[in-house]
Amino acid sequence: MPEGDTVWLTARRLNDALAGQVLTRFDLRVPRFATADATGRSVLEVTPRGKHLLTRIDGGLTLHSHLRMDGSWRVFAAGERWTGGPAHQIRAVLGNRERTAVGYRLPVLELLPTSEEERITARLGPDLLGPDWDADTAVARLRADPARSIGEALLDQRNLAGIGNVYRCELAFLARVTPWLPVGDLSAETVGRLVATAHRLLMANRDTFERRTVPGTGRRRPLLYVYGRPGAPCLRCGGPIATTSRRGPAPTAASGDERVTYWCPGCQRGPGPGPGQHS
Template sequence: MPEGDTVWLTARKLNDALAGRVLTLFDLRVPRFATTDLTGREVLDVTPRGKHLLARIGGGFTLHSHLRMDGSWRVFAAGERWRGGPGHQIRAVLGNSEHTAVGYRLPVLELLRTQDEERVVGHLGPDLLGPDWDPGTAVRNLLADSDRPLGEALLDQRNLAGIGNVYKSELAFLARATPWLPVGELSSGVPERLVATAHRLLEANKNHFDRRTTPGERRAEQRLFVYGRAGRPCLRCGTLIRKAGLDERVTYWCPGCQSGPVGTTAAIN
């Protein structure tokens, strides 16, 4: 699942290529919207909201997409060959005289009225990279269910929007708590520091998510504290990093640095 910084940078690239320009190509390759044609209309902006992308188009339309695990948007110069997957994986094409944006494998793609955007993003908590960021509300949301495991609470986009599996594991490490520790058992002041750290890390990484780092180190082998490092020594204490779960839901932690119970994890996105 893409992190909020990935979605933020994707939105910026789409906005740079499309905003303020008139559509000369508009093709949604999903049955429900296959006959819709918005060519001749101007793209007003492309805005991220948590892990959602909102492309607003003149006439009161919004194209809403979500990348989930495999989706991506690619931007090409007009006339450039598209590279991002086979043609049957293309779900959307938006083009103007200078650029073409192609959406591959988008599991969520819908056209709605801009006035109805709250229907698809209104449930989200404060956006870590958005103008609505409110750390106090984020802390209260996280602590609303004191028995909930920390990892689940961080991934629940209704609490705060933008954290994915990478930051979940990294933030739990930085809080020195396992992802299965109930949030109500976090020491005093830790939830506030955790939320502040989440905001700082996403802000620091939003322009280069492909080289995302939490320790601040840019060497490939030391960019992250625990995520993807199972079986390797902890950068702090040397204990071997462990993991639990399957596929995209793998959770990583350091038994030496993090206190709390260990178990399986379920995520809400």
């Protein structure tokens, strides 16, 4: 699942393939920009901002993309067969004489003047993997709404940019609280440790697509503490990992439960998701 670390690594690979090279192919397969043509222009850089990708092109253009749940960018050598999915899922093709970058299942794709990037980035909080990372600001923003659940606050990119559902679950586990515990129930020190852990984990995982939060190695050792492990024994207390269920009442945006959540009822203190929502 793409989160800030995945986006950072994707940006690096796109930058290695495209930056400094003249575009020989520019194909955006979305109606609004289907006639746009940047061939003959050079790619200046590809940079991440939270979970957003910004491909800056000579002449003051920026191609903005967002991977959301299952989007991806793949890079292929000239003449290599594209293998990221069926052709109808391709949303963008950027090519030069040596490499071709193909964007699959991109739910957000727009071409805009580089001078207008702030329309996208201004609302984002400190970037966990960016040069502007500011832990104090992230802590202050998380604590600004004490009644909000910690899980919902972590997902809000206005507080800090780069956390998705995997890290939301893993960070709550490491903090020994459920994702539904109000932020106000946590001390400033605890929130500070949580933010520091988020930064450490994303930094540790930014160079690989195989995300790991559990230290150590071994084929049988899980990569993650709770995410994607329903019913498996907790690595801390041995109890079964619980998960929210789609069979229960439909979650609302205000609840912070839009996504499937994993947690250990045995060693994470705080409220659960509500009746009919877990198994």
